[in-house]
Amino acid sequence: MHPAELTILYADEAMLVLDKPAGLLSVPGRGEDKQDCLSARAQRLHPDALIVHRLDMATSGVMVLARGAAAQRxxxxxxxxxxxxxxxxxxxxxxxxxxxxxWGVIDLPIIVDWPNRPRRIIDHQLGKPSVTRWRVLSHDTDLDTTRVELEPVTGRSHQLRVHLLAVGHGIAGDALYGSPRVQALADRLLLHACSLELPHPVTAEVMRFASSANF
Known part of the structure; x- marks a missing residue:
């Protein structure tokens, strides 16, 4: 992908909905090599674009940005x-x-693993309440994998990755949490934000945006 390229799913005066590729930061990181990110690309086209939520660098899919402070609020x-x-x-x-x-539910509290940042862990004493709904879509018996749909009820960092790992089914290609076998299943994290439903920041009309996973 060209450094300036953006896949725009929707744009109006109040918000942008983008399809983030895997491997691109949502916001700038530390260092000159981490300045290319989705928010910077969006701001080159729309200087009033402001971040509202994030996807992990390794995660692809639908992400919304506000246009202006009122829409961001x-x-x-x-x-x-x-x-x-x-x-x-x-x-x-x-x-x-x-x-x-x-739908099944994973209800396990998550906290940052300070000695091993940016990793997160399950901690029943100190962790923040974290809930994920999940359902099975299909199985691949040859690869011994399962395709699932996930709905994070809470929005903790790394929540889906940590919750699936905690129930014994790490996400394929997860370089941060996966075992060598899990990492070897794919050359990227097989996690894609496929849909986002939210009230429009001005009209409050419920809007839904979707993006198909390319895996």
Whole structure:
């Protein structure tokens, strides 16, 4: 991808919806080599573009940016009040049996692993409440993997990666958390933000945006 390239799913005077490629930072990191990022590319086209939420560098998919401070406040409030629904597609290691109901729930508290930052861990005493809904889409018996749809109810850093790891099914290609076998399953993290549903920051109309996973 060219450094200035952006895939725009939607744009109006109040917000931008972009399709972030895997391997691109959401916001600038430390150092000259980490200045190319989704927000910087968006601001070259729309100088008023402001960050509202983030996707991990290794994660691809739908991401919304506000245009201007008023829209940013409205979108931040929507995320804080959980009126935003995010769905992800992932491929995980092993045969993950479907839940008894149509959707299963992983409810495990997460905290930063300070000696091993930026990793996160499950900590039942100090962790912040973290909830993920999940359902099985298909199994690949040859590769011994399971394709799942995920809905983070809370929005902790690395939540989906840590929760799937905690139930014994790390996300394929996860260079930070995966075992050598899990890492060898793919040359990138197989986690894609496939849809985002949220109230428009000006009209409050519920809008839904989608992007297909390329894996």
């Amino acid at each position: 409205a979108l931040n409030a929507a995320f804080a009040s959980r009126t935003v629904t995010k769905r992800y597609i992932a491929v995980v290691a092993g045969h993950l049996a479907p839940p008894a109901e149509s």
